[in-house]
Amino acid sequence: MTSTSTAARRGPAAPTDGARSALHPLGHAAVTLDGGFLADWQLRNREGTIPHAIEQLEASHALDNLRRITGEHEGEFVGFWFADSDVYKTLEAIGWEAGRCGAEQFLPFVDATVDLLARAQDDDGYLNSYFQVDQPERELTELRWSHELYCLGHLLQAGVAWSRAVGRTDLLAIGLRFAELIERRFGEGGSDMVDGHPEIETALVEVFRETGDERWLRLARRFVDLRGRGLLGVDALGPQYYQDHEPVRAVREATGHAVRQLYLAAGVADVVAETGDAELAEALDRLWSSVHERKQYVSGGLGSRHRDEAFGDAYELPPDRAYAETCAAIANLHWNWRMLLLTGGSRYADEMERGLYNAIAVSTSTDGCAFTYANPLHLRSDASGGGENAPTTRQPWFRCACCPPNLARLVASLHDYVATTSADGLQLHLYADATIALPGGGTATVRTGYPWDGRVEVAFDEPFEGELLLRRPGWARGAILTADGRSVPTEARDGYLVVDGSAHPLSRVVLDLPMEPEVLRPHPRIDAVRGCVAVARGPVLYAIEQADLPEGVLSDDVVVPEAPEVRPAGVDPVTGPRLLIAGARVRGGHRHELYRAMPSARTDAGHAPSSSAFGLIAVPYHRWGNRAPGGMRVWLPTR
Amino acid sequence: MTSTSTAARRGPAAPTDGARSALHPLGHAAVTLDGGFLADWQLRNREGTIPHAIEQLEASHALDNLRRITGEHEGEFVGFWFADSDVYKTLEAIGWEAGRCGAEQFLPFVDATVDLLARAQDDDGYLNSYFQVDQPERELTELRWSHELYCLGHLLQAGVAWSRAVGRTDLLAIGLRFAELIERRFGEGGSDMVDGHPEIETALVEVFRETGDERWLRLARRFVDLRGRGLLGVDALGPQYYQDHEPVRAVREATGHAVRQLYLAAGVADVVAETGDAELAEALDRLWSSVHERKQYVSGGLGSRHRDEAFGDAYELPPDRAYAETCAAIANLHWNWRMLLLTGGSRYADEMERGLYNAIAVSTSTDGCAFTYANPLHLRSDASGGGENAPTTRQPWFRCACCPPNLARLVASLHDYVATTSADGLQLHLYADATIALPGGGTATVRTGYPWDGRVEVAFDEPFEGELLLRRPGWARGAILTADGRSVPTEARDGYLVVDGSAHPLSRVVLDLPMEPEVLRPHPRIDAVRGCVAVARGPVLYAIEQADLPEGVLSDDVVVPEAPEVRPAGVDPVTGPRLLIAGARVRGGHRHELYRAMPSARTDAGHAPSSSAFGLIAVPYHRWGNRAPGGMRVWLPTR
Structure with missing residues (x-):
């Protein structure tokens, strides 16, 4: 592998x-975010999250764990036995960042860590800071819980990121040495086994794409096909916890x-x-419907159950x-990015957008460091939190620190997901x-106030003769589209508005998406939010927060009309654009009794709202919890 | 201790x-259940549950675990490390049963097991089948998770039951030898420590009551006062899991x-x-309000969270x-029985009744063996269950088998909770x-069709000159009371209707409680059942079940009026009295979208019920799941 030219730099999940x-995909260097929501996020990631993550890898002893292998550090292993993956994901983030706009300031960390990994790796390629020091006799024998291939997957993804983004291949070479060992042990002719936590599958396909060596694709497919055959044995968590309950080809729900299910789906x-x-x-289509038509929060959040971090039943x-x-x-x-590339269907991009502006954006504080x-x-006024992964406020890091560096690697590659190309345009x-x-050749420039404003202007520096497809978001109630002053019909094709530049090459295309506030109602089978509405504007879900309520009013006790009027209410410096309900x-x-009986056929008049009406402020859900502590609700009771 | 005379036989929690x-309490031999719901349950317990439990103690290897200590069995420890408590609770059940109506058929099991325990016990009194064989070096050093005092508590309760019920003291003597060891180690002047699972506290007070030795009361109080001081250290479950988060005297919520919290409360x-x-x-009063006014299901179920088997936040x-x-x-x-004895307040008996006919009764199949x-x-049509403790159907036993023998010991002593005495009557x-x-002297005879019929007749064989108090259940909308043909005023005193026999000694008192079906509405802060109603009749909560629905109709899709007419609908041989809504x-x-947007100030007309109206059968909640599999709901949507 040699240094990659700018044009050939590719981003995550680049098909052959x-x-x-x-x-x-257009390529990791082909798109630059110039300003606005996503660019700000990338800046916050670069200046806040990534330096913070590097600090936390020291503070959490994730790097010390690796230094134990080389003898540079003495002491107990600290954290969960898959803590190496925190290091790998941070390295991946910096790799994408290096390809995006350089990563000089992070190179001392990167060089030292790659050097440490090279020295820590066993002669046969094995690399895992928990097993090498604490349980070498159990290496690669406990894949149900060991996360060894999960960690390797993240190492390979980090290596691929550096190779693709700037042509640096030393990290990938370390990963490949370990992968060779795995291929000898578990490849065709070797042991039939899978890892209890999927991740290696998608990583191996990416390695195939980066190296051209079909062994890695075969190994990925083999790991997919070996699932659901009981190879991982049985424990109290049940086989579905490990995605070993049925063959992938037979999946129905x-x-x-949830993370294991969705990493597997991506692979x-x-x-x-x-x-x-x-x-x-076809199995993926069934799985997609299950997730997105029966088991997804309006925020794009997935996996409702705290217990086992699992998907619940439908609804x-x-x-x-x-x-x-x-x-x-x-x-x-x-996963949806991969489905989008496969099929071109806008519903996949819709789900990327839903998650991005809501379930993912909410996870990071405004300074990028919590x-x-x-x-x-929904957080009640007196909420006590739900264990170490579910405190009531954002945290600087976690004992199980999978999420923060996962955010860092995603955000450093956000621009890769903005646009694609095809033979048509x-x-x-x-x-x-x-x-x-x-x-x-040539350049397209996009200017928009999205997600706060629905106007999107696309300018081509050289007249564009192809087809320009503009996603019509699932939430959009209409669209006005013009190309160089001409009105363009807005029948969508597979969810995209089509502007054909073949007759009249395109210079300037303007899309106007209406962004009036919307009231959302849940499917009636979603029992937990019956009788509630939520509020959104464009792709952004809103929430009410204690900080905006009148004195003496708790978020637990607010009721809104069934069809409330909602209108913009200015911009708050912390939360951004507000709405007023x-x-x-x-x-x-109020009463003490939890349950009130009354004779059959008489209604309960005891719950009538007693206050006079007031205007209720709602803020973007993704910005809640950046001011005072207190309750929060997305779903607002109408009774 | 000597053999106890019938008159002196006492039941559970008998104050000095x-x-x-x-x-x-009247005493374990003073009350006989002659027929009806509770007597049937005691019969089912005797003929079904207890023999089944004895079988399962063998099948689950709980007895083999103990036989490993004496060398009579070889092999690994099986089950959870607190499996000894399953044996002790079963012995307690048989003890109460022996005092109730003899237990000849169970004596071979009892004698063999007591003999085994005596031989298994170490010279210093220590007895625990997990630690004695597998980790003797850690005995009494790991109380956060070891359950050693929890198991001892159940051993002592079993010993107390046998001693009280029939004057047999060999089992209590074994428990006392172990308790002496604990007192030396952890009593005043010894180590400050508590058990991660409360249970020993209530057991020690019962031992004090049985032996008169105040050391046991002091030790119980010491264990209560040492909680909430961080003695158990910190782990990922958090100190509240172990009831070590705050001193008992400071408790607010x-x-x-949940089981640890409630066992502690009883102690x-x-x-x-x-x-x-x-x-x-006063601390108990605060705790009681938290549980019963903010955290209890309408069934009497407690502890909403699967994760950590814990209480959730309020509502x-x-x-x-x-x-x-x-x-x-x-x-x-x-706990409520103890509060009732302390205070005489009917709300405690109301909660006993709520749990008994609903949350507790539902836990056993009609044959007593699942x-x-x-x-x-609520069980959805496609529910997949929630782990080994939450399958979708009743099970013969569990790997963590705390519940079945706990039922057995409760039901064998049910008659102890029916009535009490005081200086007044x-x-x-x-x-x-x-x-x-x-x-x-003399006898009162109660005849009633309760809980299906509200008429209660009390006849005295000798005219009764004291005060007769009859609980007026919290659910009762009125009451008609007559004493020997005279109408008696029905103002309740602390929840009890008072019939004073001092002027006119009582021969026959008749209470009529109206038992029309009631529609229950939840407190508006209970978000999860907003817009729903439930149906009850008397103390019995009802549910709808798939087995009673018309073909093609799923329990997931049924809607009822906000104030439905509900009337009796005959008696089913399996489920008992039915109601028709x-x-x-x-x-x-139906639609695929989970969330539907519409412009502000427009309502959603898409959810309107489409079928014609039909009569919906409801069955007692405690009898659901005894016919065909399928969905079930207590709370019925009105929209």
Whole structure:
């Protein structure tokens, strides 16, 4: 492998030329976010989250764990036995960052860490700071819980990021030495086994894409096909926790540990892209429907159960006890990106957007240095939190620190998800101020106030003769589209508005998406939010927060009309654009009895709201919890 | 200790003569249940549950674990390290049964097991089948998780039961030898430590009551006062899991593992009764309000969270994800019985009744040989269950088998909770066909069809000159009371209707409680059941079940009117008396989208019920799941 030219730099999940792929990524260096929401996030990631993560890798002893292998550090292993993955994900983040706009300030950390990993690696390629020191006799024998291939997966993804982004291959070489060992041990002809935590599958397909060596694709497919055969044995968590309950090809419902389910889905989508396996593709379609039509929060959060960090049953979506792990929302974005590339369907980009502006964005504080792990949609006034992964406020780090560096690697590659190309032209999926280098030469410039404003202007420096596809978001109630002053019909094709530049080459295309506040109502089978409404504007979900309520009014007791008037209410310096919900009242008639009986056929008049109506402020859900502590609600009772 | 005369036989939680106690138990042999609901349950327990439990103690290797100590069995320890307690609770059940109506058929098991325990016990009194064989070096050093004092508590309760019920003291002697060791190690002047799972506290007070030795009361109080001081150290579960988060005297809210919280509460109530400690009594009052006014299911189930088997926040009461462990409802009955004795307040008996006919009764199948551990109030049609303690059907036993033998010991002593005495006379708390031997001589006979019929007739064989108190249940909307043909005023005193026999000695008292079906509405802060109603009749909560629905109609899609007409609908041989809810409809307008947006100030007309109205059958909640599998709901949506 040699240094990569700028044009050839690729981003995450870049299918090969031979892949089944309706759309193609533009390349990691082809898109620059110039300003606005996503660019600000990348800046916050670079200046806040990544330096903070590097500090925390020391403070949490994740680096010391590795230094124990070389003898540079003495002491106990600290943290969970998969703590190496925190280091790898941080390295991946910096890799994408290096390809985006350089990472000089992080190179001392990167060089020292890559050097440490090279020295820590065993001669046979094995590398894992827990097992090498504490339980060498159990290496690669306890894959149900060991996370050894999970950690390798993250090491490989970090190596691929550096190789793709700037052509630096030393980290990938370390990963490949370990992967060779795994291939000898568990490849065709070797032991039939899988890892209890999927991740290696998507990583191996990426390694195949980066190296061209089909062994890695075969190994990924083998790991996919070996699941659901009971190879991991049985324990109290049940086989679905480990995604070992049924063969992937037979899947009907998303179940078990949500992050494992969704990492696996991303890996399967990669295998489908590179093999064209139709049966696996159909399994993915069923899984997608299960997740997105029956088990997803309106925020894009996934995995409702705290217990086992798992998907619940269909429609089991409590807002207060939403686990909705940050990593699950990130994994879902990864999966939907792969589905989007495969098929070109806008629903996948819609779900990327939903997660990005809500379940993922909410996970980071405004300074980029405090995080959530669980992401509830409702916090009661007296909430006590739900264990170490579900405190009531954002935390600087976690003992299980999977989420913060996962955010860092996602945000450093956000621009990769904005647009794609195909033989027919250019597709815009996420709207943001961006400069896009087109594959055929020339530049497209996007200017927009998205997600706060629905106007999107696309300017081409050279007249564009292809098809320009503009995603019409699922939430959009209409659209006005003009191309160089001409009105363009807005019938969507597979969710995209089409502007054809073949007759009249395009110079300036303007899309106007209406952004009036919307009132959202849940599917009637979602029992936990019956009789409630939520408020959104564009892709941004809103919430009410104690900090905005009149003195003496608790967020627990607010009631809104069934069809409230909602209008913009200015911009708060911390939370951004606010909305005002008219006609809210405070529920009165408090009583001690939890349950009140009355004779059959008589209604209960005791709950009538007692206050006069007032205007209720709502703020973007993703910005809640950055001011005073207190209750929060996305779903607002109407009774 | 000598053989106990019939008159002196006492039941569970019998305060001493010096105790602070408004009411006094009548004695284990003073009350006989003659027929009806509770007597049937005792019969089912004797003929079904207890023989089944003895079989399961073999099948689950709980007895083999003990035989490993003596060398009679070889092999690994099986089950959880507190499996000895399953044996002790079964022995306790048989002890109460022996005092109730003999236990000849169980004596071979009892004799062999007591003999085994005597031989297994170490010379210093220590007895625990896990630690003695597998980790002797850690004996009594790991009380956070070891359950050693928890198991001892159950051993002592079993010993007390046998001693009280029939004067057999060999089992208690074994427990006392172990208790002496604990007193030397952890009593005054010894180590400051508590057990991670409360249980020893209530057991020690009972031992004090049985032996008269105040050391045991002092040790119980010491264990109560040492909680909340951080003695158990810190782990990921948090100190509230172990009831070590704050001193008992400072308690404000029920929190942490529900069974631990409630066993502790029972023990504290015992300490209060025997010491008169006013500060502890006030703490108990606060705890009681937290549990019963903010954290209890309408079924009497407690502890909503699956994760850590814990109490949720106030009003966090999801019916689908209700953990509501059977043992928590049993512990709550134990606690409320102690509060009732302390204070004489009917609200405690009301809660005993609520749990008994609902959360506790639901846990056992109609044959007495299959059980629930978690007790949800809602099961979706496609529910997959929630781990090994929360399958979708009752199970013969559990790997963690705390619940079935806990049921057995409760049911064998059910008659002890029916009535009490005081200097003023007799109090009836639970209505059942019963013959009651009165302390002053003579007999009261109760005849009733309760809980299905509200008429309760009390006949005295000798004219009764004291006060007869009849509980007026919290659910009762009125009452008609006559004494020997005279109408008696029905103003309740502390929840009890008073019939004074001093002027006109009583021969026959008749109470009529109206039992029309009631529609229950939840407190508006209980988010999870907003817009729903439940149906009850008398103390019995009802549920709808898939087995009673028209073909093609799922329990997930049924909607009832806000104020439905409900009327009796005959008796089913399996479920008992049914109700019919008029005007139910099937929700139509199915759609794929989980969330539907509409412009502010427009309502959603898409959820309107589409079917014609039909009569919806409801069955007693405690009998659901005894026919075909399928969905179940207590809370019925009105929209």
